[in-house]
Amino acid sequence: MATPLKRPVRWHIAVFLAPxxxxxxxxxxxxxxxxxRLSFFTEIDQERVWVGFQNFKTLFGDELWSKQFWNALxxxxxxxxxxxxxxxxxxxxxxxILSSPKLRFSAFYRSAIFVPxxxxxVIVGFAWKLILxxxxxxxxxxxxxxxxxxxxxxxxxxxxxxxxxxxxVSVWQYVGIPMMxxxxxxxxxxxxxxxxxxxxxVTGFSAFWKIKLPLILPSIGIISILTFVANFNAFxxxxxxxxxxxxxxxxxxxxxxxxxxxxxxxxxxLGDPHMxxxxxxxxxxxxxxxxxxxxxxxxxxxxxxxx
Amino acid sequence: xSNVRRMTGTTIAAHSILIIYTxxxxxxxxxxxxxxxxxxxYIFREPLALPSSxxxxxxxxxxxxxxxxxxxxxxxxxxxxVVSLTLILTFGAMAAFALAEYRFKGNTLMGLYLALxxxxxxxxxxxxxxxxxxxxxxxxxxxxxxLVYTAQGLPLAVFxxxxxxxxVSDDLKNAGRIDGLSEYKIFFRLVVPIVxxxxxxxxxxxxxxxxxxxxxxxxxxxxxAVKTLTLGSQVFIGQYVTNWNAVLSALSMxxxxxxxxxxxxxxxxxxxxxxxxxx
Numbered sequence: 192m193a194t195p196l197k198r199p200v201r202w203h204i205a206v207f208l209a210p211x212x213x214x215x216x217x218x219x220x221x222x223x224x225x226x227x228r229l230s231f232f233t234e235i236d237q238e239r240v241w242v243g244f245q246n247f248k249t250l251f252g253d254e255l256w257s258k259q260f261w262n263a264l265x266x267x268x269x270x271x272x273x274x275x276x277x278x279x280x281x282x283x284x285x286x287x288i289l290s291s292p293k294l295r296f297s298a299f300y301r302s303a304i305f306v307p308x309x310x311x312x313v314i315v316g317f318a319w320k321l322i323l324x325x326x327x328x329x330x331x332x333x334x335x336x337x338x339x340x341x342x343x344x345x346x347x348x349x350x351x352x353x354x355x356x357x358x359x360v361s362v363w364q365y366v367g368i369p370m371m372x373x374x375x376x377x378x379x380x381x382x383x384x385x386x387x388x389x390x391x392x393v394t395g396f397s398a399f400w401k402i403k404l405p406l407i408l409p410s411i412g413i414i415s416i417l418t419f420v421a422n423f424n425a426f427x428x429x430x431x432x433x434x435x436x437x438x439x440x441x442x443x444x445x446x447x448x449x450x451x452x453x454x455x456x457x458x459x460x461l462g463d464p465h466m467x468x469x470x471x472x473x474x475x476x477x478x479x480x481x482x483x484x485x486x487x488x489x490x491x492x493x494x495x496x497x498x
Numbered sequence: 499x500s501n502v503r504r505m506t507g508t509t510i511a512a513h514s515i516l517i518i519y520t521x522x523x524x525x526x527x528x529x530x531x532x533x534x535x536x537x538x539x540y541i542f543r544e545p546l547a548l549p550s551s552x553x554x555x556x557x558x559x560x561x562x563x564x565x566x567x568x569x570x571x572x573x574x575x576x577x578x579x580v581v582s583l584t585l586i587l588t589f590g591a592m593a594a595f596a597l598a599e600y601r602f603k604g605n606t607l608m609g610l611y612l613a614l615x616x617x618x619x620x621x622x623x624x625x626x627x628x629x630x631x632x633x634x635x636x637x638x639x640x641x642x643x644x645l646v647y648t649a650q651g652l653p654l655a656v657f658x659x660x661x662x663x664x665x666v667s668d669d670l671k672n673a674g675r676i677d678g679l680s681e682y683k684i685f686f687r688l689v690v691p692i693v694x695x696x697x698x699x700x701x702x703x704x705x706x707x708x709x710x711x712x713x714x715x716x717x718x719x720x721x722x723a724v725k726t727l728t729l730g731s732q733v734f735i736g737q738y739v740t741n742w743n744a745v746l747s748a749l750s751m752x753x754x755x756x757x758x759x760x761x762x763x764x765x766x767x768x769x770x771x772x773x774x775x776x777x
Contacts, residue, residue, distance in 0.1 A: 203681040204596050208608065211593035211652050214585070218649035219615050222623035222630060229625055285519060288512045296513075302764045303520045306527065309760045311710035313732045314752050317745065318526040327742075329529060329545050363522070371768065395508075416617075424619040427712040431732060447621070447713075454625060455717075468625045475622045482617045 227475065230468035246469035260470070262441060263449040264477075266354055270445055271422040273358035274365075279414060281362070282369025283407075287399055289370070290377040301374070308367035316431030319360045323347055347432065350442040357443055361428055365421075369414045376410040377403060409490075416485040423478055426451060446474050527753060534558055534746040541742055558743030559751075562734070565744070567722070568751055571730030575755075578640050578726060579708050582647035583701050589648070590655030591697060595685050597656065598663035599671070609660070615653030620646065621713055631718055638721040646714050651704040662696040663689060699770030702763050709756060727752060 233242045250256050285304060289297050307315065322329045323346055331343040346356040380403060388394070388402050426447030429437050435452050437444035452460075454467030532548055533541050540553030547553070562568060597609050620627075627646060628637070636642040666689055674684045690697075715729040725733070731752040738744040760767075 201600065201602070201681075204600050204602055206682075207592040207596035207685070211589040211612070211656060212608075214589060214645065215612060215615065215649050215652050218627065218630075218645050219620050219623065219652075220611075222626035223618065223620075225626035225629075226623045229629075281519075285516070288515060291512060294509070294512060298768075300516045300520055301768060302760075304516075304523045305764070305768075306757075306760070307523050309706050309710075309756050310527070310753060311712065311728045311756070313710075313712060313728050313735070314530075314749055315526075317735055317749055318530050321742075321745070322526055322529060327542065327545060332545070366523075420617060420619060424621050426621070427710075430712065430716075450624075464625045464629070471622050471625060475618070478618065478622070 223475075226468045227472050228468075229465055230472045233465045234463075246465055247473075250466065250469050250473065256466075259441070259444070259449060260473070263444045263446050266443065267423055267425075267445040269354060270358045270361070270425065271419060273355060274362055274418050274422055275415065277359065278362040278366050278418065279369050279411065282366050282414070283373050283411070285366070285370045286373035286377055287403070289374055301371070304370060305367035307364045310364065312364075312427035313431045315360060315364050316428050319363075320347060320432050323356070348439060350439050353433070353439060354443045357428060357432060360432070361425070364428075365418075368417070369411075372410050372414055373407055376407040380406050412485065412489050415489075416482065419481045419485075420478055423481070424474060446470065446477075450474065530746055530749050530753065534743075534750040538743055541746070555743070558741075558745075558747030561738070561741065561744040562747045562751060565738075566730060566734045566748065567725075568727070568730065568748075570723070571725050571727040572755065574640060574724055575709055575727040578643045578647065579705060581640075581644050582651065582708055583704055585644065585648040586651035586655050586704055587697050587701060590652050590700065591659050591690060591693070592685070593652070594656045594659035594663055595689060598660040609656075612653055612656045615650070616657060620650045624713070624717060628717055636718075638719050638724055640719065640724055642718045643714055643724075643726070646718065647704075647708045647711075651700075651708070654703065655700045658700055659693060659696055662693045666692050695770075698766050702767045702770055705759065705763070706756070709759075727755070 230246055231241060231243060232239050233246065234240070250260055288294070289301060321327055325331065325343075325345045325348075331340055334340045334343050344352060346352040384402060384406075385398065388398050393401055424447055425445060429443050429445055429448050430451070433443050435448060435455075435457050437448045450467055450470040453470055454462055454464060456462030529545065533545060535549040535555065536553040537555035537557065540547070540549075540555075544553070549555075593612065597605060597612075631637045631642045636645070670688055670692075671684050674688050679687065709726075710728055711726075712728050712732060715726045716732075719725070720729065731748050734748050735745050738748070
């Protein structure tokens with residue numbers, strides 16, 4: 192491009208950037224920092240007062256609050272753990288099968304397995320609630336037909352099973368995403384590499400373990416961090432299936448529902464935006480730590496192969 | 499068939515695994531749909547049977563249509579989704595073009611700033627967003643939702659679209675410049691048509707989360723007139739918990755529009771995910 196000696200101000204750049212930057216800054220970045228700021232205030236006699244770290248002291252120090260917070264965090268951790276343990280391996284396995292070159296109907300399978308992902312949590316939550324419900328009896332009936340009726344429990348109603356059950360429901364819903372991303376990554380592996388492996392006698396399962404899996408590791412890393420972020424601000428499924436109280440006895444309470452209850456209040460407790468902000472800030476910290484671990488700890492170490 | 503395929507053991511195994519998983523994925527949807535067309539007695543007596551002339555009943559749908567304003571909810575969801583997508587695509591493509599096309603001071607920094615939102619969920623800022631919407635009297639309007647979803651969708655849109663725009667040939671744009679087209683015309687007439695497939699991908703990616711969101715409608719727009727379909731069905735089902743016909747019908751009605759959109763766009767979605775990774 193020929194550059195004149197003194198370049199005129201290129202207004203069009205500003206015009207192109209302005210709408211996106213304005214909306215993004217005003218509705219996303221500014222409220223984000225404002226929320227962090229609000230967590231240092233409280234309301235006394237309808238006036239906003241600066242209290243420093245008091246809200247955080249209450250959140251972590253006050254027994255009533257800290258018990259709820261650690262409970263929600265631990266539940267959230269378990270929620271994430273189940274996703275990593277179940278969702279991603281199933282996703283990778285399905286993608287590996289789907290990507291085998293001569294498979295018929297693969298487009299059909301792909302679309303069908305992706306269906307739960309497009310449904311809202313409200314639909315998914317209620318649908319599973321009905322299916323697992325002891326009143327309707329679909330789950331016990333199905334277990335009965337394979338002779339396993341003794342295994343049936345009202346899973347969503349029992350403290351010890353409810354969280355795991357909901358995590359599995361969420362896995363069921365979202366398995367399509369790792370499947371698609373891994374599938375795409377597998378397709379992008381050039382044939383020459385696989386053919387080279389074939390010449391050396393590496394085929395089938397060992398080709399998957401020794402050639403394909405190392406090549407798709409970056410995609411698995413991306414999926415893990417996406418899962419992490421999504422899980423630590425999850426809310427909808429628990430709210431739709433168990434309500435804001437995340438029953439039974441808070442056993443399915445995660446950070447999202449905890450923040451919602453604190454912010455809006457429930458039953459006799461009044462809503463408190465400042466404590467809500469404090470919880471949001473804690474969530475922000477957790478997500479930030481996770482993203483940093485990914486960016487600096489994991490992604491750096493993984494080699495990106497350019498084909 | 500003349501060309502009989504040799505079904506080896508592995509192919510059979512692959513198909514059985516995929517069929518089993520397809521059944522697992524579709525089963526709940528299937529059960530909800532078939533039972534929504536049955537009378538209450540048969541929902542409990544034969545939950546897994548298809549509706550027959552004995553069990554067929556539309557009582558659930560009648561209740562839903564009488565009691566819930568599903569057409570209004572649907573319309574609200576439609577407005578929010580379509581307007582948000584339009585804004586995300588227009589603003590996102592413009593910003594992506596600026597970042598991909600021009601070298602200017604702070605380009606990288608601006609790119610990073612806009613990319614922040616890919617990893618940080620907008621929900622974290624909910625308290626302040628609600629406060630802002632109250633202050634600007636936007637609470638209980640569709641505008642509030644549209645603004646939030648636009649802001650939420652922009653980071654990824656800018657990121658994906660600028661990747662694609664870097665691939666648009668310079669010769670074409672320079673030819674346009676020589677012909678005296680302004681930068682705006684180059685963008686709208688030359689670049690946008692070329693990146694249209696990428697824009698479709700961004701649209702499909704954003705469509706589902708916006709349509710399905712429960713959090714922001716619940717917090718920013720819970721009043722009856724602006725309820726989205728997702729919130730509307732949540733509230734409706736919560737009220738009619740014991741009326742199984744109504745609940746099943748409401749669920750089916752909430753599934754229907756998403757399924758139709760999915761059937762229309764699934765090819766686009768899958769192609770989008772695949773081509774995005776290749777890039």
